[in-house]
Amino acid sequence: MDEKNSLPEPSIFERMRNRLTPEGIPSDDRGRMRMVMDSLILHIHPAKVEVSSMKWTYTWGLGGLAALLMIILGLTGIVLLNNYTPAVPQAYLDILEINSNVWFGELIRNLHHWSANLLIVVSVLHLIRVFVTGAYRPPRELNWLIGVAMLLLVLGANFTGYLLPWDQLAYWAITVGTSILSYVPLIGQWLTRLVLGGPEVGANTLLNFYSMHISFIPLIIFGLMSYHFWRVRKDGGLTVPKSSKQTEDPKPERVTTIPHLVHREFIFALAWTAALLTFAMLVPAPLEGIANPAMSPNPAKAPWYFMGLQELLLHFHPLVGAIVIPSLVIIGIFTLPFFDLNPKSVGVYFRSRRGRSLTLLAVGIALIATPSWVLLDEYVLNWTLWLPTWNTLFSNGLIPLAVILLPLLLLDSWIQNSFKADTEERVLFIASFLFTAFIILTVIGIFFRGPGMSLYFPWNMPIVTH
Amino acid sequence: MTDTPASTPLSRRDFLKAAWMFLGGIAALETAGIFIAYLQPRLAEGEFGSVIVPGKVDDFPPNSVTHIPNGRFYIVRTGDGGFLAVYHRCTHLGCTVPWDQTAQKFICPCHNSQFDRQGVVENSPAPRPLDLFALTIEDGELKVDTGTIIQRQTFETAQVVYP
Numbered sequence A: 001m002d003e004k005n006s007l008p009e010p011s012i013f014e015r016m017r018n019r020l021t022p023e024g025i026p027s028d029d030r031g032r033m034r035m036v037m038d039s040l041i042l043h044i045h046p047a048k049v050e051v052s053s054m055k056w057t058y059t060w061g062l063g064g065l066a067a068l069l070m071i072i073l074g075l076t077g078i079v080l081l082n083n084y085t086p087a088v089p090q091a092y093l094d095i096l097e098i099n100s101n102v103w104f105g106e107l108i109r110n111l112h113h114w115s116a117n118l119l120i121v122v123s124v125l126h127l128i129r130v131f132v133t134g135a136y137r138p139p140r141e142l143n144w145l146i147g148v149a150m151l152l153l154v155l156g157a158n159f160t161g162y163l164l165p166w167d168q169l170a171y172w173a174i175t176v177g178t179s180i181l182s183y184v185p186l187i188g189q190w191l192t193r194l195v196l197g198g199p200e201v202g203a204n205t206l207l208n209f210y211s212m213h214i215s216f217i218p219l220i221i222f223g224l225m226s227y228h229f230w231r232v233r234k235d236g237g238l239t240v241p242k243s244s245k246q247t248e249d250p251k252p253e254r255v256t257t258i259p260h261l262v263h264r265e266f267i268f269a270l271a272w273t274a275a276l277l278t279f280a281m282l283v284p285a286p287l288e289g290i291a292n293p294a295m296s297p298n299p300a301k302a303p304w305y306f307m308g309l310q311e312l313l314l315h316f317h318p319l320v321g322a323i324v325i326p327s328l329v330i331i332g333i334f335t336l337p338f339f340d341l342n343p344k345s346v347g348v349y350f351r352s353r354r355g356r357s358l359t360l361l362a363v364g365i366a367l368i369a370t371p372s373w374v375l376l377d378e379y380v381l382n383w384t385l386w387l388p389t390w391n392t393l394f395s396n397g398l399i400p401l402a403v404i405l406l407p408l409l410l411l412d413s414w415i416q417n418s419f420k421a422d423t424e425e426r427v428l429f430i431a432s433f434l435f436t437a438f439i440i441l442t443v444i445g446i447f448f449r450g451p452g453m454s455l456y457f458p459w460n461m462p463i464v465t466h
Numbered sequence B: 001m002t003d004t005p006a007s008t009p010l011s012r013r014d015f016l017k018a019a020w021m022f023l024g025g026i027a028a029l030e031t032a033g034i035f036i037a038y039l040q041p042r043l044a045e046g047e048f049g050s051v052i053v054p055g056k057v058d059d060f061p062p063n064s065v066t067h068i069p070n071g072r073f074y075i076v077r078t079g080d081g082g083f084l085a086v087y088h089r090c091t092h093l094g095c096t097v098p099w100d101q102t103a104q105k106f107i108c109p110c111h112n113s114q115f116d117r118q119g120v121v122e123n124s125p126a127p128r129p130l131d132l133f134a135l136t137i138e139d140g141e142l143k144v145d146t147g148t149i150i151q152r153q154t155f156e157t158a159q160v161v162y163p
Helices: A004-005 A012-020 A027-040 A061-082 A088-102 A105-132 A140-161 A169-185 A188-196 A205-236 A257-280 A304-315 A318-339 A351-378 A392-418 A425-448 B012-038
Strands: A048-051 A253-255 B051-056 B064-068 B073-077 B083-087 B105-107 B121-122 B130-138 B141-150
Touching: A027 A253, A027 A425, A027 B012, A061 A105, A061 A205, A061 A257, A088 B083, A088 B121, A105 A140, A105 A205, A105 A257, A105 A425, A140 A169, A140 A304, A140 A318, A140 B083, A169 A188, A169 A318, A188 A205, A205 A304, A253 A257, A304 A318, A304 A351, A304 A425, A304 B121, A318 A392, A318 A425, A351 A392, A351 A425, B051 B073, B051 B083, B083 B141
Parallel strands: none
Antiparallel strands: A048 A253, B051 B141, B064 B073, B073 B083, B083 B130, B130 B141
């Protein structure tokens, strides 16, 4: 650095810049690694990454996109606070004001709304990617648990945010959604009153949801997110993609994080930001009339991401549809990495060639079986009529549940006997089946349920006028 | 804090450790209790939750169903002149159930639960009849206490109040 000594005294701006990044970004690999090691912010990345783990078609950048959406949601959320009052009816009037009388208000609200919805989709896709590549296996079990916890928190953030515009859509979706809580055994009624702050959705509920939405949930998500990134490093970086026949590469090619990974991330984030901005300019976030507690719209639907759950409620006693089945599913997702252990197929999409075929088979069966079961239950099966003396918890809950679980068990033993499927392929098969079924239920709930929650074709949907 | 065998007496260190754990646990429970108590719903006078007067006995003809929106209930008058105050909230998932005059029953728009004029389930998924409020008649005036929600499994004639 001989040149530096001969230069005149640096200006105040140069000195400030030098204090932040001492000699600019170093031009050699060693210096760049040092920089990552020394910087708190860049600590979320390892100093070096394996070239193959950056393959675009392996991760699809889903985790990074989720992080980007979190940042956008944080920024737009903070500025929306300046124009919003969590009171009845001021909340609704404020939204109208934001949409019509605030500079870029509608754009900011649209961006917040669509990013929140996209975040759910992206989080679920991220979970699927990690699942089908077996990337949650030891030593990454803990990060899987954190990820699933964050997914639940993202749903919580979306659900609490859903009420804030205080329109008809919000009011009834939250009424239906929170009533599910009252079916929690023993403490259900008490819990519902606590969450709502009263006997029904009202001003207290709005305040409760607002406080959860802007403080508690984002705070926890931020903490978990930081931990999630740090654990990726601790667990030895991302898993590395492999084809099923490939063996472990003894000496994988590695490059420094700066510039190779950071540049990619930056371009990816820019492209997505541009796409989101464009979308938010073109498509307005929905807003209906002001909430009217005396009139439920027909049909009254939960937020779209809970429509699969609402569809289950149409077929089962609420204790089974809203508590038993979701609890089992959540426990199942949490415990996956503790019984699906084989480290050999980590990084292989769908475990193996047989795994790939079995996944296709499971998706195919679910595509046919789920709509058939919905139609059958809607028009033919009537358990409460056939078992009139039984408690509806059994006749409309546990018995139908047993009736649909039995074929699943049969399918499981069939793939064990005919395809010689091992544990990891069975897990894949059953999870693919259940997941596809859930997606189909969600689609039926969103597009095929009309007035009175009867089934209609989407192009034939009658519109109820009030 | 399990029983220690007689051969290994509890050392002072172990005792203090256990005592700290115990006290710490109690402190944690107390803190949780404070937060839960703090978050309990508060109710204001005169709102839904107090005693509401929907009208006089003669305002409601026999065989009629009248919605009282600010009290969140229906006044149902039976053919023989008795009264029921039926909460308008569906027992399934909390939607407001409108009275369908032509079908002569309550039909919930959310999940198509149906109830007869006494509020008894005619079509699931609702798990129990519509809830009731305590109704009294004083000097020909109806009084409905919306503070207590009465859950029921069936309709019984004892639920009907006669003037």
